[in-house]
Amino acid sequence: MSELQQEPTSVQGEGRWLLGDPIADDRAPDSPVGDRWSDRKFSARLVNPANRRKMTAIIVGTGLAGGAAAATLGEAGYHVKSFCFQDSPRRAHSIAAQGGINAAKNYRNDGDSIHRLFYDTVKGGDFRSRESNVHRLAEVSLNIIDQCVAQGVPFAREYSGLLDTRSFGGTQVSRTFYARGQTGQQLLIGAYSALERQIAAGTVEMHPRTEMLDLIVADGRARGIVTRSILTGRIETHLADVVVLCTGGYGNVYYLSTNAKGSNVTAAWRAHKRGALFANPCYTQIHPTCIPVSGEYQSKLTLMSESLRNDGRVWVPKERGDSRPPNSIPEEERDYYLERQYPAFGNLVPRDIASRAAKNMCDAEQGVGPGGLGVYLDFKDAIGRLGRHAVEAKYGNLFEMYQRITGDDPYEVPMRIYPAIHYTMGGLWVDYDLRSTIPGLFVGGEANFSDHGANRLGASALMQGLADGYFVLPTTVPNYLADGPFDPIDESHPAVVEAVEATKGRIDKLLSANGNRTVDSFHRELGQLIWDQCGMARSKEGLEKALDRLPSLREEFWRDVKIVGTGDGFNQSLEKAGRVADFLELGELMCTDALHREESCGGHFRVEHQTEDGEAQRDDENFAYVAAWEYGADKPGGKPILHKEDLEFSYVHPSQRSYK
Amino acid sequence: MRITLRVWRQKNADAKGKMEKYKLDDVEEDMSFLEMLDVLNEKLVLADEDPISFDHDCREGICGSCAMVINGTPHGPQKNTTTCQLHMRHFKDGDTIDVEPWRARAFPVIKDLVTDRSAFDQIIQAGGYVSVNTGSAPEAHATPVDKVSADDAFDAATCIGCGACVAACPNGSSMLFTSAKVTHLGLLPQGQPERQTRAISMLAKQDELDFGGCTNVGACAEVCPKGIPLASISRLNHDVLGATLTGARAD
Numbered sequence: 001m002s003e004l005q006q007e008p009t010s011v012q013g014e015g016r017w018l019l020g021d022p023i024a025d026d027r028a029p030d031s032p033v034g035d036r037w038s039d040r041k042f043s044a045r046l047v048n049p050a051n052r053r054k055m056t057a058i059i060v061g062t063g064l065a066g067g068a069a070a071a072t073l074g075e076a077g078y079h080v081k082s083f084c085f086q087d088s089p090r091r092a093h094s095i096a097a098q099g100g101i102n103a104a105k106n107y108r109n110d111g112d113s114i115h116r117l118f119y120d121t122v123k124g125g126d127f128r129s130r131e132s133n134v135h136r137l138a139e140v141s142l143n144i145i146d147q148c149v150a151q152g153v154p155f156a157r158e159y160s161g162l163l164d165t166r167s168f169g170g171t172q173v174s175r176t177f178y179a180r181g182q183t184g185q186q187l188l189i190g191a192y193s194a195l196e197r198q199i200a201a202g203t204v205e206m207h208p209r210t211e212m213l214d215l216i217v218a219d220g221r222a223r224g225i226v227t228r229s230i231l232t233g234r235i236e237t238h239l240a241d242v243v244v245l246c247t248g249g250y251g252n253v254y255y256l257s258t259n260a261k262g263s264n265v266t267a268a269w270r271a272h273k274r275g276a277l278f279a280n281p282c283y284t285q286i287h288p289t290c291i292p293v294s295g296e297y298q299s300k301l302t303l304m305s306e307s308l309r310n311d312g313r314v315w316v317p318k319e320r321g322d323s324r325p326p327n328s329i330p331e332e333e334r335d336y337y338l339e340r341q342y343p344a345f346g347n348l349v350p351r352d353i354a355s356r357a358a359k360n361m362c363d364a365e366q367g368v369g370p371g372g373l374g375v376y377l378d379f380k381d382a383i384g385r386l387g388r389h390a391v392e393a394k395y396g397n398l399f400e401m402y403q404r405i406t407g408d409d410p411y412e413v414p415m416r417i418y419p420a421i422h423y424t425m426g427g428l429w430v431d432y433d434l435r436s437t438i439p440g441l442f443v444g445g446e447a448n449f450s451d452h453g454a455n456r457l458g459a460s461a462l463m464q465g466l467a468d469g470y471f472v473l474p475t476t477v478p479n480y481l482a483d484g485p486f487d488p489i490d491e492s493h494p495a496v497v498e499a500v501e502a503t504k505g506r507i508d509k510l511l512s513a514n515g516n517r518t519v520d521s522f523h524r525e526l527g528q529l530i531w532d533q534c535g536m537a538r539s540k541e542g543l544e545k546a547l548d549r550l551p552s553l554r555e556e557f558w559r560d561v562k563i564v565g566t567g568d569g570f571n572q573s574l575e576k577a578g579r580v581a582d583f584l585e586l587g588e589l590m591c592t593d594a595l596h597r598e599e600s601c602g603g604h605f606r607v608e609h610q611t612e613d614g615e616a617q618r619d620d621e622n623f624a625y626v627a628a629w630e631y632g633a634d635k636p637g638g639k640p641i642l643h644k645e646d647l648e649f650s651y652v653h654p655s656q657r658s659y660k
Numbered sequence: 661m662r663i664t665l666r667v668w669r670q671k672n673a674d675a676k677g678k679m680e681k682y683k684l685d686d687v688e689e690d691m692s693f694l695e696m697l698d699v700l701n702e703k704l705v706l707a708d709e710d711p712i713s714f715d716h717d718c719r720e721g722i723c724g725s726c727a728m729v730i731n732g733t734p735h736g737p738q739k740n741t742t743t744c745q746l747h748m749r750h751f752k753d754g755d756t757i758d759v760e761p762w763r764a765r766a767f768p769v770i771k772d773l774v775t776d777r778s779a780f781d782q783i784i785q786a787g788g789y790v791s792v793n794t795g796s797a798p799e800a801h802a803t804p805v806d807k808v809s810a811d812d813a814f815d816a817a818t819c820i821g822c823g824a825c826v827a828a829c830p831n832g833s834s835m836l837f838t839s840a841k842v843t844h845l846g847l848l849p850q851g852q853p854e855r856q857t858r859a860i861s862m863l864a865k866q867d868e869l870d871f872g873g874c875t876n877v878g879a880c881a882e883v884c885p886k887g888i889p890l891a892s893i894s895r896l897n898h899d900v901l902g903a904t905l906t907g908a909r910a911d
């Protein structure tokens with residue numbers, strides 16, 4: 001990306017960021033949107049099967065995106081090195097997805113089509129995503145279901161023996177395929193078994209319990225990674241012809257989130273610091289239906305699948321501060337506020353709207369449970385209508401999970417729910433080929449920014465992960481490798497030496513601080529700050545407050561963090577510390593991005609920009625672009641540099657989203 | 661609540677481990693078992709002591725990372741519940757709780773409560789898949805699957821690979837884990853072509869690793885957090901027998 005080398009042109013936001021040159025995607029063909037993917041597949045160069053074995057692809061991450069990509073590139077005959085920090089690739093965070101995966105199969109004949117899935121996703125993303133990418137996603141969704149069924153993924157079926165579907169928020173068709181409440185698990189087991197098959201076949205070399213701590217960029221290309229063995233603490237390098245990051249989202253910057261405890265931004269952030277642009281970091285998704293916080297010791301939040309909103313009704317007492325138990329509040333004293341405010345979509349409005357509505361109710365002191373931070377999700381009517389048995393068949397495992405955690409029985413008492421951070425739409429900037437701005441570095445799954453705009457619709461992350469992993473990367477990565485194999489490099493290359501030294505230096509610095517505060521105590525403080533100022537509602541004042549606080553928090557961290565033990569063995573505090581150090585930097589970029597985006601869109605709600613009835617107010621004139629940030633702390637000016645990618649809408653005309 | 665913990669501490673794979681005692685006097689009922697250990701670990705760090713290492717990730721009972729023997733039972737006292745989903749309301753003020761790692765020859769201890777379960781991945785490598793490459797799949801509705809088989813296959817497929825079954829078995833056998841996979845794929849039309857070879861290859865692999873043989877004790881199904889039934893093992897045996905009769909071979 002030579003055009004990025006230029007001097008930034010102007011200082012913006014009271015000196016908080018700089019404006020750089022615009023960027024653009026030059027990979028999507030110019031053809032009509034429905035032809036672009038087939039055109040791109042045809043124009044993509046191929047690699048002779050005999051040469052594939054000689055080319056090494058590093059794939060970091062074994063979730064749906066990384067697992068699927070590693071297995072598929074292995075099947076094609078490339079030499080794949082796959083990495084994850086868990087003890088087995090099967091435990092990647094994708095395993096926890098519950099509700100389902102979208103596909104435009106139109107098996108129900110309810111008016112679904114590729115075009116409708118495309119349309120719903122662009123609209124659901126509040127017109128902040130790239131049309132080309134979204135259309136491809138909708139097309140490929142059909143193949144995903146076929147592939148998974150062939151692998152033996154036990155999707156729910158009807159008595160006819162055909163696949164069952166259900167509805168998810170933000171759509172009016174039933175296109176979500178599911179495997180009870182464990183869809184992510186079943187899809188991941190499918191990808192994992194394909195991966196294990198390739199490991200057995202010798203095409204994929206698996207490195208579990210291995211954490212990537214830096215990216216090696218040599219002579220302008222991504223050529224490898226620096227890793228730390230979680231078992232032995234050994235710092236190692238792995239060199240390759242191409243590097244693919246499928247390392248998931250950064251929701252754990254908030255400390256409390258629905259993500260697995262290990263989910264982190266380190267791989268993406270290291271790549272960012274090595275030159276990859278980070279796009280739309282402030283687009284984070286708050287999921288409306290999570291189990292509320294129960295105490296100080298809370299270590300994570302548990303999602304109750306959105307599918308519950310198909311049959312559960314959301315309400316709060318009409319009376320402020322009504323502390324009667326829910327079952328003794330009569331029907332006419334309940335406010336089914338989603339059904340009241342959004343009659344067309346009711347309980348199935350998109351996530352951002354449902355979350356904000358819950359927050360508004362709690363701000364108006366109509367919330368329930370400890371601290372008034374909760375609303376009810378009630379199944380009484382569904383149980384009455386369908387019978388307990390049918391409700392149990394659909395949601396049994398979710399109800400059990402709820403009861404296990406809270407001790408309450410949702411068949412008898414309404415669930416209490418509250419929004420929690422769940423997904424991050426932002427991520428490393430990629431073009432249509434999923435190439436980052438560093439040649440040879442591709443990014444797939446939640447780690448990239450590409451397909452969901454400012455808000456992701458339910459059941460679309462699994463679709464995107466598998467689309468990237470099974471179909472997109474296996475087309476575009478070989479296109480890049482067609483130029484390879486690249487000149488061999490070895491451990492003595494200055495870029496390798498530098499990356500290894502930097503990694504070791506960082507670990508030594510963390511270990512030598514020997515301060516007074518635990519890693520978690522810093523993480524909690526950071527999380528609270530980001531949640532308060534860059535969570536469900538954001539304001540200029542709050543964001544500036546956070547931006548003023550973050551540098552000192554970071555400084556305190558490096559000075560005062562306390563890690564017991566050494567670096568040369570299993571040390572979980574050290575692992576966490578490295579991740580928190582990166583979250584502390586990311587948090588600042590998130591707040592800068594949120595501050596710069598003087599509009600509300602999707603999950604980004606700026607209190608200064610709302611309609612009279614409190615809906616998000618977009619500003620298409622000034623903000624219909626992707627904000628792709630260049631790391632700037634090590635450059636003249638010392639501030640993040642903003643590159644804008646203008647978004648064009650030729651097929652779905654931007655309108656104010658209405659779900660009323 | 662006041663709780664006394666006796667926790668297995670072992671510095672590394674080669675070190676000799678021992679039980680160490682810790683007292684906590686501010687345990688709350690709504691805490692999960694792992695949150696209680698987090699609280700303890702925070703205290704240990706501030707006292708300059710090595711915190712207790714344990715595997716965990718999702719904390720939602722689905723990734724299969726967490727693995728502790730609690731008062732002698734893998735995953736503790738609550739049925740169908742992983743360690744991370746166990747909450748302190750199931751204990752009483754003043755309780756003493758023993759916490760140990762999985763104990764099985766095939767799962768050597770790495771540190772404290774962390775063990776090496778990579779042998780499970782090796783069993784899957786031996787045949788726990790349908791051999792279908794990306795892109796070669798037929799249209800999903802080409803093969804209907806009757807609902808009962810689909811549901812039963814799903815039940816078997818819910819295995820999270822935690823290893824509690826092995827830890828509970830006096831022989832350290834992995835039969836329940838292996839049979840869950842064989843059942844999952846064997847009940848679906850997609851799994852038929854490789855059904856018998858899959859069973860014998862996976863079984864052969866498990867014997868080659870450090871797992872013991874199955875003598876029908878049934879302790880595995882008792883502790884399995886996903887309720888994988890003992891009947892899966894009969895299915896596996898049935899497929900292996902079928903393979904012997906038809907002369908199917910793993911290659």
Ligand SMILES: Cc1cc2nc3c(=O)[nH]c(=O)nc-3n(C[C@H](O)[C@H](O)[C@H](O)COP(=O)(O)OP(=O)(O)OC[C@H]3O[C@@H](n4cnc5c(N)ncnc54)[C@H](O)[C@@H]3O)c2cc1C
Nearest residue numbers: 061062063064065085094099100212248445446459461462
């Ligand atoms: C509770 C929950 C429920 C969800 N339900 C749904 C749903 O119903 N439908 C839906 O569409 N979406 C759902 N989502 C979202 C979806 O699950 C995720 O967006 C998606 O699975 C992400 O997949 P991924 O492959 O990009 O990354 P992940 O599955 O997060 O995998 C990341 C991988 O990267 C590895 N990794 C990360 N950093 C490093 C590093 N530094 N070094 C080495 N390895 C590293 C990890 O080990 C892991 O293997 C849900 C999310 C949550 C939290």
Ligand code: SF4
Nearest residue numbers: 819820822823825884
């Ligand atoms: S069969 Fe049950 S106990 Fe054994 S690994 Fe699977 S889930 Fe765990």
Ligand code: FES
Nearest residue numbers: 719722724726744
């Ligand atoms: S931590 Fe994932 S199952 Fe317990």
